[in-house]
Amino acid sequence: MSEPGKVKTIFNLSLLRRVFQFASPYKSKFYWSLFLAIFLAVISPIRPWLIQLTINRGLQAGTHFWFLKGAGPLIIGITVIQLALLLIETVCRFIFTFFTASLGQSVVKDMRVKTYKKVISLNLSQFDKTPIGTLTTRTINDIESINDIFSDGLIPIIADLLSIIAVLTYMFFISWKLTLVCLAPFPALIIATYYFKESVNNSFIRVRNAVAQLNAFVQEHITGMGIVQAFAAEDREFKKFDTINKEHRNANVKSIFAYSVFFPVVELVSALSVGLLVWWAAKQSLYLADADKPEIVGVITSFILCLNLLFRPLRVIADKFNVLQMGMIASERVFKILDNADVTDTSSVKNLEHKKINGSIEFDKVWFAYNDENYILKNISFHIKAGETLAIVGNTGSGKTSIISLVNRLYHIQKGAIKIDEVNIESYDLFYLRSRIAVVLQDVFLFSSSVYDNVTLRNAEIKKEQVIEAAKMIGIHDFIMQLPGGYDYNVMERGATLSLGQRQLLSFVRALLYNPAILILDEATSSVDTESEQLIQHAIDKLIAGRTSIVIAHRLSTIRKANKIMVLEKGVIMEIGSHKELIEKRGFYYKLHKMQFERQETTGLSV
Structure with missing residues (x-):
């Protein structure tokens, strides 16, 4: 079975629309997931801002914020607000994760039922031409990958992108010059992300093909084990299995290698961004009066937290794109079964339905x-x-x-x-x-x-x-x-x-x-x-x-x-x-x- 093109698979909106048709009975979970994604993105810069506020106001004499007067009450009050915010964020992330995973499993259940119903309606000629293990892979493994479109794919990607946009908006609002300095190493990260995505995608396709071959081989040979043993063919068949299994191993090792390279690159870019931040802040502090230095300390602290919030989704977003892509490839394979026109014809004349x-x-x-x-x-x-x-x-x-x-x-x-x-x-x-x-x-x-x-x-x-x-x-x-x-x-x-x-x-x-x-x-x-x-x-x-x-x-x-x-x-x-x-x-x-x-x-x- 030929594999679909990479770009075509990700941005095939008609294919994505078909997948989401299975989510239509669960619209409430989907809309709640989107709402929570937007809500979590909006509140993500609040904590860095509160810490910046604590540093800037807490180090100043006679400071006040709203009804909080004095450094001590201000620090305690903002800390309480942060704890409440942290609790709200934790609860929302739990609900978001549960809803996306639950939505994915609900779609998988319905899609697997429909696929199996289609499989048992196929003409017998289809089973003559298609290995049983391949149909098993489509019904079990590939449909399980479609679950990742919801639990680790599209909706989490939207949440991460919104979070990145919210944090960047806050950073530009505080200091656009400092933001540009911190983002200077990002072109290297974009290049690394692209090659990582391509490498992992190719290895994932090899893994899926190897899984299908393994399922087909194991199912066929366990069913025919009597023949294998009767003709003392165990060694020959084991060598065939070993070859397929090595291909599966090699494909996984290639993806592991890509991860092993990509994540250190992300950490390096993150360290460079923090280093540039500190360099810029040290340079600026030489020209600031003592009264202005608490402001720069608060900004630096806030930006360090923002960079952590920025790099946290960037570390996994490329991986999530690959998960989304593999889910789309899996869905394309499943839809090929659902669209198979070679089915048993049941559109018979109704008045002959119960003719004796x-x-x-x-x-x-x-x-x-x-x-x-x-x-x-x-x-x-x-x-x-x-x-x-x-x-x-x-x-x-x-x-x-x-x-x-x-x-x-x-x-x-x-x-x-x-x-x-x-x-x-x-x-x-x-x-x-x-x-x-x-x-x-x-x-x-x-x-x-x-x-x-x-x-x-x-x-x-x-x-x-x-x-x-x-x-x-x-x-x-x-x-x-x-x-x-x-x-x-x-x-x-x-x-x-x-x-x-x-x-x-x-x-x-x-x-x-x-x-x-x-x-x-x-x-x-x-x-x-x-x-x-x-x-x-x-x-x-x-x-x-x-x-x-x-x-x-x-x-x-x-x-x-x-x-x-x-x-x-x-x-x-x-x-x-x-x-x-x-x-x-x-x-x-x-x-x-x-x-x-x-x-x-x-x-x-x-x-």
């Missing part, structure tokens, strides 16, 4: 390709009546899985039409359509949760009595009751504590509970032992009864029971008919049957 689906399926001259160029399915046409079973056979890569992916609109076809009950599937409400289709895959995915949650998918409308009844029908209830906790047993991530056959049976219970009109079985019995196969075959018979079914299978018993058998080869239908018809035809299916199934018939072994 009986289950007849028709493919009418369907052409399909994953990348719009290399067609996986070519001119596919077939028809299944409601309640019939279609078995699809063919070599690996022939397009079997692609057909079942199209039935529930996981992908969109390029040519032709797919109809259910003589209605184009694009006309159905997507979620209703999928609720009437159950898919049982060979690789069953179970979440790290209870058996009950996995078979109901946390659907509160499904009662436990229904789950038990379905489990008994499938033949797995007794096994579940033997587990610790029964239906509350945690199967762990991906069902790691269960065998393949047990996971498969749970997926059958899941499918049965949703009472689908159309059932899709993708090689559901191809990788289980003979005992599990018998249980699964029993479950398949229960599931298929009275439902339109599409079965991809290598088991002869399942295929023979099908009303129709379709033979695919390189995306083309070679033959279609019943088992008896295709055997008598002695064509492509006959050859496949002879090569792949004769051994199963004679030995009882699966192929």
